[in-house]
Amino acid sequence: MSTWRTAWLIAKKDLRIERRSRIITNQVVPFAGVTMIIFGFALDANTDVLELVAPGLVWLATMFSLLLLVQRTFSLESEDGALDAMRVAGVDARAIFLGKAIGLTVQLLALEVLLLFAAVILYGETIRLDGAVLLVTTLLSATCGLAAVGTLYGGLAVGNSGRETLLPLLTLPAVAPVLIGATRAVESALGTGVAELSDGWQWVSLLTVFAVAFGVGGSLAFGPLIDE
Amino acid sequence: MTRSTGTKATRVMGIAVIAAMAWLALFALVLSPADVNQGESVRLLYIHVPTIWVAYLSFIVTAVSSGLYLFTKKHSLGWDRLAGASAEFGVLFVGLTLIVGAMWGRLTWGVFWQWDARLTTTAMLFVTYIGYLAVRRLGGTHQQRAKRSAVLGMLSVLLIPLVHWSVVIWRSLHQTASVLDTDGDIAMDDMMLFTLFVGVVAFTLLYAWLVIHRTRVMAMEDMVEDSALETALAERRAEGVAR
Numbered sequence: 001m002s003t004w005r006t007a008w009l010i011a012k013k014d015l016r017i018e019r020r021s022r023i024i025t026n027q028v029v030p031f032a033g034v035t036m037i038i039f040g041f042a043l044d045a046n047t048d049v050l051e052l053v054a055p056g057l058v059w060l061a062t063m064f065s066l067l068l069l070v071q072r073t074f075s076l077e078s079e080d081g082a083l084d085a086m087r088v089a090g091v092d093a094r095a096i097f098l099g100k101a102i103g104l105t106v107q108l109l110a111l112e113v114l115l116l117f118a119a120v121i122l123y124g125e126t127i128r129l130d131g132a133v134l135l136v137t138t139l140l141s142a143t144c145g146l147a148a149v150g151t152l153y154g155g156l157a158v159g160n161s162g163r164e165t166l167l168p169l170l171t172l173p174a175v176a177p178v179l180i181g182a183t184r185a186v187e188s189a190l191g192t193g194v195a196e197l198s199d200g201w202q203w204v205s206l207l208t209v210f211a212v213a214f215g216v217g218g219s220l221a222f223g224p225l226i227d228e
Numbered sequence: 229m230t231r232s233t234g235t236k237a238t239r240v241m242g243i244a245v246i247a248a249m250a251w252l253a254l255f256a257l258v259l260s261p262a263d264v265n266q267g268e269s270v271r272l273l274y275i276h277v278p279t280i281w282v283a284y285l286s287f288i289v290t291a292v293s294s295g296l297y298l299f300t301k302k303h304s305l306g307w308d309r310l311a312g313a314s315a316e317f318g319v320l321f322v323g324l325t326l327i328v329g330a331m332w333g334r335l336t337w338g339v340f341w342q343w344d345a346r347l348t349t350t351a352m353l354f355v356t357y358i359g360y361l362a363v364r365r366l367g368g369t370h371q372q373r374a375k376r377s378a379v380l381g382m383l384s385v386l387l388i389p390l391v392h393w394s395v396v397i398w399r400s401l402h403q404t405a406s407v408l409d410t411d412g413d414i415a416m417d418d419m420m421l422f423t424l425f426v427g428v429v430a431f432t433l434l435y436a437w438l439v440i441h442r443t444r445v446m447a448m449e450d451m452v453e454d455s456a457l458e459t460a461l462a463e464r465r466a467e468g469v470a471r
Contacts, residue, residue: 152383156363156376163366170359173352174387177394184398202397210390217386221379227372 003095010099014073015106024107028068032111035061036118050123052193055186057123058115059142059179062108066146066175067168069107070154073100078158083226093223097151101215104147112139131189134200138189141204142182144211149174152218155226174214181206233444241437248430255423263420269335272328274423278431280325280350286318286435287357287384294381297374305450306443308374311381312364313442315357317435322354345399349392356384356391370450 018024039057043049050057077083077100086096119125127135149171157167181203187193188200234242256274263270290311297307329347330340341347364377 156380166359166362166366169355169362173355173359173391176352177390180394180398206390206394206397213386213390217383221383224375224379227375 003092006095007098011102014103028065032061032065047124054119054123054125056183058119059182061115062112065111066150070150074154074158094219097219097222101147101151105143108143128191135189137204138185141207141211142178145178148214148218155222177210233441238440245433245437248433252426252430255426260419260423266336272332274427276328277424278427279321281428282431282435283318283321286314289314290381291385294378297378305370305374309443309446313439315360317438319357345395348395352391
């Protein structure tokens with residue numbers, strides 16, 4: 001079976017489990033929603049400020065949720081030693097990496113759309129039609145990068161005790177370029193503050209390079225990282 | 229089995245480090261003049277610049293020895309220990325750089341921290357390698373530790389340019405009008421430049437001395453762990469025989 005075919009099967013399996021278990025809809029999405037509300041408390045519900053920083057808050061909420069999603073997606077694999085079983089069965093580590101990353105990408109994209117709506121409703125953000133292409137490209141490229149980093153370090157931090165706490169320490173510094181880039185690009189797409197639409201594209205190129213670098217680097221490094 | 233990490237060579241080196249540090253103190257605190265603009269606070273730079281130089285050096289050593297571990301046939305644990313020891317001192321020296329830099333910034337710029345590209349990248353470098361050190365402590369066999377951390381060491385090499393790139397465009401877009409000159413381009417007189425050079429030499433020697441000892445300590449730790457396992461196995465076998 002080809003690597004991509006295996007990856008696709010793993011992604012489909014993950015998404016099916018999530019659809020049936022409803023952990024994401026019952027826990028992660030509400031968590032992300034609560035985050036958006038408490039950001040409002042922290043910034044004293046000042047709508048001027050909130051509107052200005054909304055893109056950053058959306059991405060922060062996404063990254064906190066990413067940590068939960070990564071833990072969730074790898075706890076599926078560590079229960080009953082599923083990950084080891086796949087490795088023993090001769091499944092290519094690159095396929096596991098790509099499959100998990102694709103599954104995460106889909107989940108994150110859905111979450112980001114919901115968070116953007118929350119920003120519109122709670123923070124008074126407006127979505128402009130002329131920024132739509134930039135917005136969609138940013139979401140796609142940023143999410144691929146986030147999913148690649150999350151999968152890579154998730155595989156390392158999975159399972160054994162004391163490793164779960166390692167995940168945020170490894171992941172958050174690594175996704176810092178995505179936080180910076182995606183926030184600026186979304187600001188440009190939404191026209192927040194003084195951001196110009198044309199400024200956004202250089203960030204998209206950064207996000208794309210990041211996604212490709214960690215996609216390729218991750219699929220090569222994943223095998224050695226999870227081998228026990 | 230050796231009982232100490234010191235050899236004749238390292239003792240000579242240690243004495244050289246002490247001498248170089250005394251030399252640096254003499255030049256930095258007594259012989260070099262105070263700066264026209266920065267006053268006495270310029271003396272902090274004689275620590276600040278050498279420590280960041282040593283930090284960069286140690287992360288390069290970590291990356292190179294991670295690569296040597298991964299891509300040589302022998303997969304020698306020596307490279308892994310060198311990478312680990314070097315990263316430990318890299319983190320230590322970046323930490324020192326940040327602390328001394330913040331003190332200098334407070335005296336010269338009036339603030340501890342500036343969201344300038346170089347500072348931000350340095351802070352990210354610091355946390356990234358703290359993560360690397362945490363991964364080194366995950367446990368498993370020595371070879372597992374070595375493989376995991378070597379891969380992570382190589383990934384950090386991938387990450388740092390991306391972080392730097394992102395903060396550079398971030399700050400160039402959002403450069404606030406600032407009265408503070410964060411370039412650090414200061415016209416220096418020869419005495420100051422020479423003092424900096426002394427600092428770099430002294431701290432590089434210190435780094436080399438520390439890394440040699442730390443690498444040897446790590447080798448001893450590995451040996452102790454291995455021998456503990458063998459002892460335990462021998463005890464269990466002895467129990468079997470006694471029964």
